Amino acid sequence: MRAIIFLLLVVLVFFIVRFVLNRIIEIREAQNSAAEQDHSETTPLTEDMVRCAECGVHLPQSEAYYDGQDTFCSEGHMRAFHQTSTTANDETPPNA
Numbered sequence: 001m002r003a004i005i006f007l008l009l010v011v012l013v014f015f016i017v018r019f020v021l022n023r024i025i026e027i028r029e030a031q032n033s034a035a036e037q038d039h040s041e042t043t044p045l046t047e048d049m050v051r052c053a054e055c056g057v058h059l060p061q062s063e064a065y066y067d068g069q070d071t072f073c074s075e076g077h078m079r080a081f082h083q084t085s086t087t088a089n090d091e092t093p094p095n096a
């Protein structure tokens with residue numbers, strides 16, 4: 001009978017220790033996630049700003065049009081830039 005009581009006591013202690021450890025882990029995780037949230041809130045999403053080669057306006061890289069060499073604020077400016085650059089090339093006198 002004594003052995004059974006001792007065994008129950010051991011199991012009880014085991015569960016208490018496990019419960020306390022789980023509580024500690026939960027609190028730590030909650031603190032970590034809170035710290036991460038604070039970090040993400042204090043540091044805003046920084047995005048690289050690029051300059052339109054046609055009009056010179058600055059805009060985020062994700063909204064910019066990229067032709068492989070220059071960035072533009074809109075598709076129209078990309079086309080306009082290419083047209084002016086090609087006409088500029090046409091205006092150069094050909095080597096006769």
Ligand SMILES: [Zn+2]
Pocket residue numbers: 052053054055056057072073074077
């Ligand atoms: Zn532009």
